[in-house]
Amino acid sequence: MKKAQTKQAAIQYTIVPKDLAGHIFEVTLNVAAPAPEGQVLALPAWIPGSYMIREFSRNIVQIRAEANGKSVALAKLDKHTWQAAPAYSALTVHYEVYAWDLSVRAAHLDQNHGFFNGTSVYLRVLGQEETPHQVDIVRPAGEAAKAWRVATALTELGAKRYGFGTYIAPNYDELIDHPVEMGDFELASFKAHGIVHDIVISGRVPNLDMARLQADLKAICETQIAFFEPQAKRAPMERYLFLTMAVGDGYGGLEHRASTALICARADLPSTAAPKSSEPGEGYLKFLGLCSHEYFHTWNVKRIKPAVFAPYDLRAEAYTPLLWLFEGFTSYYDDLMLVRSGIIGEETYLKLVAKTAGSVLRGIGRTKQSVADSSFDAWGKYYRQDENAPNAITSYYTKGSLIALAFDLTIRAKTGGKKSLDDVMLALWHGFGRDFYPANLRGVTEAEVEALFDEVSGLKLKPMFERYVRGTEDLPLAKLYAPFGVKVTDERKSAKPSFDVGIGREGMDCKLTQVHEGGAAHLAGLSAGDVLVAIDGLRVTGNPSNFDGLLARYRVGESVSVHAFRRDELVTFNVKLQGDRVPAISLALARTDKKSKGLARPSA
Numbered sequence: 001m002k003k004a005q006t007k008q009a010a011i012q013y014t015i016v017p018k019d020l021a022g023h024i025f026e027v028t029l030n031v032a033a034p035a036p037e038g039q040v041l042a043l044p045a046w047i048p049g050s051y052m053i054r055e056f057s058r059n060i061v062q063i064r065a066e067a068n069g070k071s072v073a074l075a076k077l078d079k080h081t082w083q084a085a086p087a088y089s090a091l092t093v094h095y096e097v098y099a100w101d102l103s104v105r106a107a108h109l110d111q112n113h114g115f116f117n118g119t120s121v122y123l124r125v126l127g128q129e130e131t132p133h134q135v136d137i138v139r140p141a142g143e144a145a146k147a148w149r150v151a152t153a154l155t156e157l158g159a160k161r162y163g164f165g166t167y168i169a170p171n172y173d174e175l176i177d178h179p180v181e182m183g184d185f186e187l188a189s190f191k192a193h194g195i196v197h198d199i200v201i202s203g204r205v206p207n208l209d210m211a212r213l214q215a216d217l218k219a220i221c222e223t224q225i226a227f228f229e230p231q232a233k234r235a236p237m238e239r240y241l242f243l244t245m246a247v248g249d250g251y252g253g254l255e256h257r258a259s260t261a262l263i264c265a266r267a268d269l270p271s272t273a274a275p276k277s278s279e280p281g282e283g284y285l286k287f288l289g290l291c292s293h294e295y296f297h298t299w300n301v302k303r304i305k306p307a308v309f310a311p312y313d314l315r316a317e318a319y320t321p322l323l324w325l326f327e328g329f330t331s332y333y334d335d336l337m338l339v340r341s342g343i344i345g346e347e348t349y350l351k352l353v354a355k356t357a358g359s360v361l362r363g364i365g366r367t368k369q370s371v372a373d374s375s376f377d378a379w380g381k382y383y384r385q386d387e388n389a390p391n392a393i394t395s396y397y398t399k400g401s402l403i404a405l406a407f408d409l410t411i412r413a414k415t416g417g418k419k420s421l422d423d424v425m426l427a428l429w430h431g432f433g434r435d436f437y438p439a440n441l442r443g444v445t446e447a448e449v450e451a452l453f454d455e456v457s458g459l460k461l462k463p464m465f466e467r468y469v470r471g472t473e474d475l476p477l478a479k480l481y482a483p484f485g486v487k488v489t490d491e492r493k494s495a496k497p498s499f500d501v502g503i504g505r506e507g508m509d510c511k512l513t514q515v516h517e518g519g520a521a522h523l524a525g526l527s528a529g530d531v532l533v534a535i536d537g538l539r540v541t542g543n544p545s546n547f548d549g550l551l552a553r554y555r556v557g558e559s560v561s562v563h564a565f566r567r568d569e570l571v572t573f574n575v576k577l578q579g580d581r582v583p584a585i586s587l588a589l590a591r592t593d594k595k596s597k598g599l600a601r602p603s604a
Helices: 208-228 282-296 323-340 344-361 372-377 398-414 421-431 436-440 448-457 462-469 477-484 518-526 545-553
Strands: 011-019 026-029 040-042 060-067 071-072 076-077 083-084 091-098 107-109 113-116 133-137 149-151 165-169 180-183 184-191 196-202 239-247 251-255 261-265 485-489 501-505 509-515 531-535 559-566 570-576 585-589
Touching: 026 107, 060 076, 107 462, 113 239, 149 585, 165 398, 180 196, 184 208, 184 398, 196 208, 208 282, 208 323, 251 282, 282 323, 323 344, 323 372, 323 421, 344 398, 344 585, 372 398, 372 462, 398 421, 398 448, 398 462, 398 477, 421 436, 421 448, 448 462, 477 485, 501 545, 509 518, 518 570, 531 545
Parallel strands: 011 133, 196 239, 239 261
Antiparallel strands: 011 026, 026 091, 040 083, 060 071, 060 091, 076 083, 107 113, 113 180, 133 165, 149 180, 184 196, 251 261, 485 585, 501 509, 509 531, 531 559, 559 570
């Protein structure tokens, strides 16, 4: 990538990691030509890809403005908007941002590294969003920071690649779509179909097997690029970054147009000290699945978008019933791409699908809320889950993934393998995503999605939309998989007694985190938050094996006396033990050659 030509932008930011121990970024914003009636400035209320109002403005510690060296009054219009008094020359705004959110969504700063998303630090200059935006990222003071570098997909202006200095974006929307990591991080690169992909690992990771990570991510990225552009094998970006924060325990990712921000447990990253194996272990597989998911979003949601996201309104909720398509289908393809890239075999893949199916069937909420409603209600329900979530909602990620599987298998079966869900995704890409930046800027509507499925497949798929997308029916996995040599079985052990609860540890105590509707605990009157003390006079501890061991002494149908604390009151319940109510799904290749009929491969 060539550096942009040096030219002063109308909107300029300077970001200084001012107080590492106090977690403060100091930001200076210069507006060359403020609005004559008084410039309005606003910080986004949410970040694309994470559908919850997060009120990033709450982290602005202090803010002031000046022009020509004189103070300019700032009036606060609402929780994230300010208006400056009229200034007849360049307006300069100084503000400090508290950065202590170790997640992929906001900003974090300490003595070891700094990270920020633009939605947390860049005030939007209303009316000038389409002008070039320039940002100067300044190295923090101190000896330790001399080894720090900067990782971002922003275009370099005065800065060198991975250096502190000046970067530029053509508009505000792109500016906030390039997160920034700074620190003394591990760095490696590979090319996927000619496009440079960089891996940045922050945090201590002894014996990191970067070579394996490079090889596996290269295989995944090349598979996905070829999926969307089978002839040209052209990626929609000039460079891509995997920005990864390794911690003791963590998991999450957030997609951007030319990068992703990831957080993972360091134990999930490959180690040179571990025995070599052909397939990744459970933790590493989980991380590769996360990388595959966020990379697939490069096409599906960063460029193919719901109509309401084109453009984003970051001041308030942007409701769409289509997250089952953008998150659920991405969740389907993230594992499928691991098979197609050769990272895992079909048997491992089927275990992942079975795990997803079990997750969906766990909660009775799936019978009450459709994935279309789950998508629309993400702002108030999915992203604000409480102890009753399994009883009230369904996940547009997991059930959306199974719906993608159902569409794929149905189309393949009814067209004799001539068509598949791949063809629908490619039609979405060519119709709505390929030319999104900068020319198209149009998202897809619900009606267009449904029409496209019929047009591409040549089938009438409205009944599936009614039953599984807008309805709450369970997916008939056994029937769907039958033509492909995959057997679906229920391996639950009906004789195993159960309270049908989720449990957590609180000190040395066992606390109920969830009580599933219709289960033994619910029918007995127990509630989430109750702390179990004893079962039939025997102590219950916070060790899960203790709880399971006590229940193992009984048979399904027997009753036990349970003592528990609800708040500070000791209460007694009589619990009639049930067997497992949720199917334990298992998928296995039934054909003698142990290969499914092309199910993990693209259609002909």
